[in-house]
Amino acid sequence: MSKKPGRVKLLAIYYAALLVWAGTTAMHIPDGYLSPVTCLIMFLLVLPFWVVGIRTVRGTMNARNVPLIALVAAFCFVIMMFNVPLPGGTTGHAVGAALAAIILGPEVATIAVSIALIIQALFFGDGGILAIGANCFNMAVIIPHIAAAIYRFFSRGSTVNSPRRLVGAAIGGWTGVTAGAFFAGIEFGIQPLLFKAADGSPLYAPYPLAISIPAMVIPHAIIASVIEGLLTALIVGYLQRSNVSVLEAAQGSITTGEVGSLQKLRPLWTALIVLIVASPLGLLAPGTAWGEWGTTQLSQRGLQSIPAGLEKLSGLWGAPLAGYSLRALGNASLGYVLSAVLGIVVVTIVVWLFMVLMAATPGSHKQAR
C-alpha cells in the first residue's frame, strides 16, 4: 500500500466498465476465477438441492417429469438468449430461473436451470466446467428459491389474475438475481484471502470482498436483476391473460405442507437474523472465548510450554475463514456479518440435507395420487 493515487477515479472507471459488462452477460463464472477447493465446496453445497429436486420429481408425479424437466431446461436455455430492452435503451439477458421457479416450484426449477447451465458450460463454453457447482448454486439454487418464496408471499390468498402476483414475480426475480450476484461476489471475494502465490499476488479472482461484492451486486441490481424481474412479470402477465391453467397448475404443485412448517419456524429465523446482525458485538468483548485459546494465547495465559502435540495439530486445520477475520475487508463488522451468513448457510444446508436423507423415505412426501 505504498501509494494510492487516483484510486477513487480508478474505481469509478472500473465500476462504469463493469456496469456495461454486467448488462450484457449473466453471471456465468468461467473456469480460472475460483480455486479448485472453492469449486468443490460449491459442488457440495448444490448437491443436496439436486438430491431434493430429484426426490420432489419422483414424489409429486412420476416418469412424466423426465420430459417436463428436459423441456423446461430447454426453455430456460432459450430464454437466456432473449434480449430484453430496459427503458432508456440498455438491453440484457435474463436467467429465467425465477419464472421456472414460479411455474414448477423451486425444487424442480433447480434441476431444470442446472441442466440448462450444464449444457451451456459443456457445449457452448458459457461458464466453466469446474465452476458448474458455483454457477448452479448462484443461479439454479439461490434465484429460484428466493424468487419462489417472494412470489408465494405476495400471491398468498390472491386470485390467479391478481396484479399482486405480477408484483411478486417482479420483486422475486429482482431479489433472486441480486442475491445470486451477492453470492457470486462472496465467492470471488474470498479467493484473494485464501489463495496467494509466494509473493502475495492473488492466484484466482483478484479483488477482496470490499470490491467484489459491490462490483457484483450494484450492476446486477441496476441491470440484470431488473431484466429478470421485468421478464418474469411480463410472462406471468401474459399467462394471466392467455393461459391461466399454467399458473393454476403451478399453484397445485406448491408443496403446501412445507410452507406451513416454515411458518412455524419463523420466530427462529428472525432470531437467527438478529444474531447475524448482532455478531459484530463480539468485537467489543475483550479476549477470547473460554477454551478457544490458540497456541499463542495459551502461552500468554501463563502456560510455560505448549504441549508438542497441540502445537503440531494447530497447523493441521486452517479454517477457510480463519479467525472469522476476512482481513482484507478492512471493515471488521461487515466481515463478522458475512462470516455469520456464510456459516449459517453452510450449517443450514448440511442440517437440511441430513433431515431430508433421514425423513424422505419413499412415500412419506407424496400426496395421494
Added chain:
Amino acid sequence: MWITSPSKLLDQPGRAVEHTLHAITQVLERSLFAEELSRRTGLFQALDARVKIVAVLGLLISVSLSRSLAVIASIYALVLLLGVVSAIPAAVLIRRVWLALPFFTGVIVLPALFLTPGPALVGLPFGMIVTQTGATTALFLLLRVSTSVSLTLLLVLTTPWNTVLRALSVLRLPDVFVLILGMTYRYVYLLLRLANDMFLSRKSRVVGRMSTAENRRILAAIGGTLLTKSLDLSGEVYLAMQSRGFRGSIVTLKPFKMQGRDWAWLTALIVIVGASILLGR
C-alpha cells in the same frame, strides 16, 4: 452451410428482436460448426470419448491447481498442438477465445494491475503504477481462463454431442440425468427454431421501428407462448415415450470399446496431467 447473421441490423439501438435473432442464429451456427469439425478425421476425433473427457477434466483440474504460470502456458500450448493434429486450426481456437476474452476477463482484470498492493513494476501517466503482483495476478487469470475455455472447446469441437453424453456415464452420473441432459439438448434446438420462427414472422410483418415497450410486449408474448408450448410438448413427449415402452427405467447403449490407441493416449494424458499437477505446485 453458413446461416447469414443479421448483424447489419444491429447498428441501430433499441432493436431487441434483432439482437435476440442474432443470438439464436449464433448458437445454431456454432453448433453446426462444431458438428462439422467433429466429423473431420483427426487425432482427437478418433479417440474414445471417455478418454477425451477424462483427459480434459484432468487438464482442467491441473490448470486450476497450478501455481506456476509456465505450467499453465505449456498446457495451453499442448491444447493448441492437440487442436492442430485434430484438424482444428490454432487460429480457430485462438480467435474463439481471444476475441471475447478482453471484453470479459480483460475488463475485470484491468484494475487489478493497479489496485493489487505490491512493488512497482511500471509507472504510467497520471501517477498510476502497475504493481508486480498485479501483473502476476492478471497473467494468472487470463492464462487460466483462456486455457480452460480452449480445453472445453477442444472437447466440443472434436466430439459429436451425443457421444459426449453417452461418455458422461463414465463419470458415474445417474442415467436419468444423462437422459434428461440429452433430451434437453435436443429440444433446445426445437425451441430455438420455434422462437426464431416467431421472432421472424413478427418482424416480417413490421414496417419501421418498434418502440421499446412494444419490443418488450412481443418478447413477453413469445416467451409465454414458448413456455406454454414446451409444457404442452412435454406431455406429448411423455405419451410418445410411454407408447414406446418407457416405464421409468433407463437403458443406455454402451457401444464404446477401448482400443490399443485409446489406452496409449489415456496413459500419456494421465502422465501429462500428473506431471503438470506436480510441477505446478
